[in-house]
Amino acid sequence: MCWQKRKNILIFLSLLFFSVFITGFFAVATDYRKIGFKEMQHGFSKIYKPSDLHEIVKLRNVTIHIVGDRKYFRWDRASAYGSPVQGYATRKNEIWVFGTIVKGRVVLNQAILGHEFNHLLQFNHPQVHNPDQLDDIGA
Numbered sequence: 001m002c003w004q005k006r007k008n009i010l011i012f013l014s015l016l017f018f019s020v021f022i023t024g025f026f027a028v029a030t031d032y033r034k035i036g037f038k039e040m041q042h043g044f045s046k047i048y049k050p051s052d053l054h055e056i057v058k059l060r061n062v063t064i065h066i067v068g069d070r071k072y073f074r075w076d077r078a079s080a081y082g083s084p085v086q087g088y089a090t091r092k093n094e095i096w097v098f099g100t101i102v103k104g105r106v107v108l109n110q111a112i113l114g115h116e117f118n119h120l121l122q123f124n125h126p127q128v129h130n131p132d133q134l135d136d137i138g139a
Helices: 003-025 029-047 110-124 131-137
Strands: 054-059 062-067 087-090 094-102 105-108
Touching: 029 094, 029 110, 029 131, 087 110, 094 110, 105 110, 110 131
Parallel strands: 062 094
Antiparallel strands: 054 062, 087 094, 094 105
């Protein structure tokens, strides 16, 4: 085999190795989003204590229900014992999210609040992508 062919094959293999290395060792946007979400969830779980908390905050046309126990959720799937649902949004511009009391102040699960707010945006604007399907577009 001539030197030029070997050189071309070597360059091709080097580029192939480099691309596999980059995609294999560096997380894509969706991986970072998932890691961040998981870490925020973990942080909230360290301070969360079930309680009778049920605060309602109205912001013009949006109502946020901050609850200390899933028994306050009005959606059967979310309120069921053992449900994995941590919050939800409705087409009535409502968000239901867990909160807890820390040193007399209400603290929300920010990861869930942001996710559910994205649902409200999605319900009201066709260009906003469903936050439950971000993996589909690599975001």
